[in-house]
Amino acid sequence: MAVQLDASALMWYAPLAVLVVGVAFWALTRRPKMHIPSLKGKHVVITGGSSGIGLCIARQCAAEGAFLTLMARTTSKLEDAKSQIVSSLNVPPDSIALKSVDVSNAEAISAAITESFAWRPIDVLICSAGILEANFIDDAKPSKLEEIARINILGVMFPIQAVIPLMKRRCKEHPSSIVIIGSLSSSIFLYGSNMYTPSKYALKGLAELLKFELLPFNIGVTMSCPAFTQTPMLEEVEKEATAFIQLGERIYLGAKRECPEQVARLTIDAFKRNVFFVSTNLTGMLVRVTGRGFLPAESFSTFLLELILVVPLRILTYLWLLNAKHVLLTSEVPSLKKTQPTSSLAQKPVNS
Ligand SMILES: NC(=O)c1ccc[n+]([C@@H]2O[C@H](COP(=O)([O-])OP(=O)(O)OC[C@H]3O[C@@H](n4cnc5c(N)ncnc54)[C@H](OP(=O)(O)O)[C@@H]3O)[C@@H](O)[C@H]2O)c1
Numbered sequence: 001m002a003v004q005l006d007a008s009a010l011m012w013y014a015p016l017a018v019l020v021v022g023v024a025f026w027a028l029t030r031r032p033k034m035h036i037p038s039l040k041g042k043h044v045v046i047t048g049g050s051s052g053i054g055l056c057i058a059r060q061c062a063a064e065g066a067f068l069t070l071m072a073r074t075t076s077k078l079e080d081a082k083s084q085i086v087s088s089l090n091v092p093p094d095s096i097a098l099k100s101v102d103v104s105n106a107e108a109i110s111a112a113i114t115e116s117f118a119w120r121p122i123d124v125l126i127c128s129a130g131i132l133e134a135n136f137i138d139d140a141k142p143s144k145l146e147e148i149a150r151i152n153i154l155g156v157m158f159p160i161q162a163v164i165p166l167m168k169r170r171c172k173e174h175p176s177s178i179v180i181i182g183s184l185s186s187s188i189f190l191y192g193s194n195m196y197t198p199s200k201y202a203l204k205g206l207a208e209l210l211k212f213e214l215l216p217f218n219i220g221v222t223m224s225c226p227a228f229t230q231t232p233m234l235e236e237v238e239k240e241a242t243a244f245i246q247l248g249e250r251i252y253l254g255a256k257r258e259c260p261e262q263v264a265r266l267t268i269d270a271f272k273r274n275v276f277f278v279s280t281n282l283t284g285m286l287v288r289v290t291g292r293g294f295l296p297a298e299s300f301s302t303f304l305l306e307l308i309l310v311v312p313l314r315i316l317t318y319l320w321l322l323n324a325k326h327v328l329l330t331s332e333v334p335s336l337k338k339t340q341p342t343s344s345l346a347q348k349p350v351n352s
Pocket residue numbers: 047048049050051052053054071072073074075077101102103104127128129130131151155181182183184225226227228229230231232233234
């Protein structure tokens with residue numbers, strides 16, 4: 001009797017096991033369809049395209065034959081960025097347009113996006129413009145908190161709001177993409193970053209909302225979340241707030257600097273494949289899996305992998321937090337070497 005039961009169970013379980021293995025194999029080996037297979041002839045608009053991550057993305061898109069519009073406030077930095085790209089890649093100067101604009105000014109950025117679209121229909125919008133100040137919440141000036149919130153949140157929302165109706169007009173025949181440069185601190189606090197951490201968390205909410213609002217259209221949404229990346233932004237903070245950085249390195253267990261070229265490569269690869277979430281290092285993967293919530297998985301194989309990893313990674317975050325608490329409770333509280341000047345939007349010239 002027992003033997004008969006085993007045999008009938010086998011009859012059911014064997015095909016099921018074959019099916020599961022088959023689906024897993026298909027998911028792991030399937031090559032996802034490219035959303036934007038090539039950037040040749042595409043128009044890529046990059047806010048914050050004059051420096052750091054935005055500039056590296058611009059250079060790599062130009063190398064693939066894309067037309068570019070770089071947007072930032074400082075004209076001289078935009079011009080330098082353009083001549084760097086033109087001379088290093090030998091691309092025609094008229095394939096790169098520049099717009100000096102403040103992303104946190106709704107009217108100005110909306111006009112800049114409309115003008116850019118009139119030059120060439122926009123295929124990809126990359127929102128990389130952002131600012132950071134190292135300081136404690138209670139030491140930061142209210143005007144600075146407001147400036148960071150305006151640039152890092154509304155300065156991403158405004159260009160996106162302006163480009164969506166334009167992209168929708170042609171999205172059936174022309175797949176397009178919106179890319180938000182968030183940060184590792186979209187999922188984990190960046191110690192001593194006052195408004196920066198909340199602003200980057202807000203971008204995660206924006207990206208998730210956008211992903212689902214644009215689902216019926218042929219418009220992809222990608223959120224790229226780099227860790228510490230060697231750019232002028234980080235160099236500035238390293239100069240101004242060495243003690244914060246040193247403590248941060250102990251909290252984040254070393255916090256190796258990422259190369260902006262590598263961040264750019266991963267980001268471009270992700271939006272071309274319409275991958276939603278990009279993390280650029282192991283910690284990024286850890287926070288992505290443990291904090292996934294309702295964020296869509298990049299692929300079915302990623303989903304399967306995350307199912308296996310979620311418990312061990314949750315244990316790792318617990319150990320990580322024990323270390324962070326130990327560091328914070330046993331270290332001297334850092335202070336800024338010098339008081340940073342209050343910079344308000346009114347004080348920052350748009351053209352300098
Ligand atoms: N570096 C890192 O460690 C790191 C890590 C994770 C995420 N990120 C994110 O990556 C993005 C780029 O940072 P980055 O390190 O490449 O910084 P960056 O080298 O300082 O570049 C910032 C760019 O944004 C522009 N910008 C700033 N405020 C603007 C405004 N109000 N309107 C228009 N443009 C503005 C800057 O030009 P102007 O000043 O001339 O306007 C510059 O082109 C930011 O969103 C940042 O939060 C950076």
